[in-house]
Amino acid sequence: MPLADHTGTCWFVGLTTLDVVHRAAGRPDRDEKVTASRQDVAAGGPAANAAVTAAALGARAVLVTALGDSPVARAARTDLETHGVEVHDVVAPGQDFPLAVSAVLVDEATGERSVVSADAALAEAPPPRFLGDLPHPDVVLFDGHHPVIAGAAVGHLENRDPRPRVVLDAGRWRPLFAELLPVADVAAVSARFAVPGHEDVTAGAHALGARGVVVTHGDGPVEWSSGDDTGTVPVPAVEARDTLGAGDAFHGALAMALAGGAALPEACATAVEVAGTRVRHVGPRSWLAEVRR
Numbered sequence: 001m002p003l004a005d006h007t008g009t010c011w012f013v014g015l016t017t018l019d020v021v022h023r024a025a026g027r028p029d030r031d032e033k034v035t036a037s038r039q040d041v042a043a044g045g046p047a048a049n050a051a052v053t054a055a056a057l058g059a060r061a062v063l064v065t066a067l068g069d070s071p072v073a074r075a076a077r078t079d080l081e082t083h084g085v086e087v088h089d090v091v092a093p094g095q096d097f098p099l100a101v102s103a104v105l106v107d108e109a110t111g112e113r114s115v116v117s118a119d120a121a122l123a124e125a126p127p128p129r130f131l132g133d134l135p136h137p138d139v140v141l142f143d144g145h146h147p148v149i150a151g152a153a154v155g156h157l158e159n160r161d162p163r164p165r166v167v168l169d170a171g172r173w174r175p176l177f178a179e180l181l182p183v184a185d186v187a188a189v190s191a192r193f194a195v196p197g198h199e200d201v202t203a204g205a206h207a208l209g210a211r212g213v214v215v216t217h218g219d220g221p222v223e224w225s226s227g228d229d230t231g232t233v234p235v236p237a238v239e240a241r242d243t244l245g246a247g248d249a250f251h252g253a254l255a256m257a258l259a260g261g262a263a264l265p266e267a268c269a270t271a272v273e274v275a276g277t278r279v280r281h282v283g284p285r286s287w288l289a290e291v292r293r
Contacts, residue, residue, distance in 0.1 A: 008259025009060040009135050011164075012252075013153045014047030014143030015120050016065040018076045021104040021244060021284060027114065037108065042284040043076040044102050044117075046143035046169045048085070049245045052285075053252025053274065055084035058293035059259055061252075062086045062134055064153065066125035066146055068097025083288065090128045090149055098122035104244060111240040111279060120145040131156040137164040138259035141251060144174040154183055165258055168210070169251040182209030186226075186264065188251055191217045212264050216250065222272055226264050233268040240279040249287075250275040 022036035043052070048063060055061035063080065067073040067089040076099065080087050091097045102117035125146045131153060140157060142150050157163060165185040170177055170193050181187060181195075187210035189201055198204025202225050205213045212226040219240070221232040253274035257267035274291060281287035 007058045007060075008138035008256065008261075009062065010051070010054050010255045010259050011062045011064060011134070011137040011140040011153070012047040012051040012054070012143075012255070013064045013140060013146075013150055014169075015045035015100075015145035016048040016063070016067055016076055016080070017044040017100040017102045017117055017119070018042075018072050019044030019102045019104050019244075019284065021106060023106045023108055023242075023282065025108050027105060027107065038282065040283050040285075041075065041079075043079040044104075044245070044284070045119075045145070046171070046248050046251065047141065047145070048076070048080060049248030049284075050141055050143070050169065050252030050255060051085045052080065052083045052288070053249045053278075053291075054256040054259075056288045056292045057253060057256045057274070059256040060086070060135065062088065062137065064088050064090065064128055064131070064134075064149060066090050066097055066099075066120075066149065068099055069094055070096050070099060072101060073097065073099045079285075083285065088128070088130060088134065090126050092126075097125070106242050106244055106282075111242050113242070113244040115244075125149050127152045136160065139165045139167055139255045141167045141169060141255045142180050143169040143251075144176050144180065147176045147179075150176060150180065154180070157183075167251070167255050167258065169248070170205075171247060178208065181205060184210040184212075186210070186212040186214060186254070186258065188214040188216070188254060190247070191215055191220075214254070214264070214268055216247070222268050224264050224268050231265055233265065233272055235272055236276055238276045238280050242282045243279050245284060246275050246278050249278040 195204025
């Protein structure tokens, strides 16, 4: 199936990291070292990776995040801008910020990744002062990190006409999702996502206010629910060589398709195809050439 031909303007609000990715024949045991067969360094984080995906697919991708002016942050910014992302940093120019460096190991045999990262836990990001200067978005994606930034963005969206659609990247529960689910048009969650007080993830997300819910099951079918309509989207079998950022690619493609006016089932089908392309390629950026517009 060809990718849906949709473009639009998407904001991605949340986390940026710098990922140091090693590929090796296996994971080291305790107090053991292994030699990597490949090394990559690229910007990471759910919002940042989703923005890279959307930009490659032809959307105007606007990233609202916390970077600072450290060498680590400059490396992350350079990678993002190289791949077409418009980066808007809430940290004042010239000020440092403890950007997380993620240590990633990808298993050559299975393509599975292991990640150690501080995410956004090292410091509280300041609020953005520039949201009114950004292009009007068709879709805004939140990844559940940087609560101060997210809160400011939610407040800003309440006064926008037309109001953009809100998409959540909800891989695992964070307290911020209790505030974001009530404003979500689409909550994209993993099957392991747990809404406190609810056994069923779809029912729980709807109960907290999400109007649409998408549930991913790894290589199993994607479930979607919107109002009284429900359905599934099959996931084609592919050789998974590298799963790092596959979920982020799914969310970036989902946001891009929704921004262009796609209905939820069509947007899910586009996201499934893009995520499948991601896992067939080794390395955090090599796969973009296959989907770039």
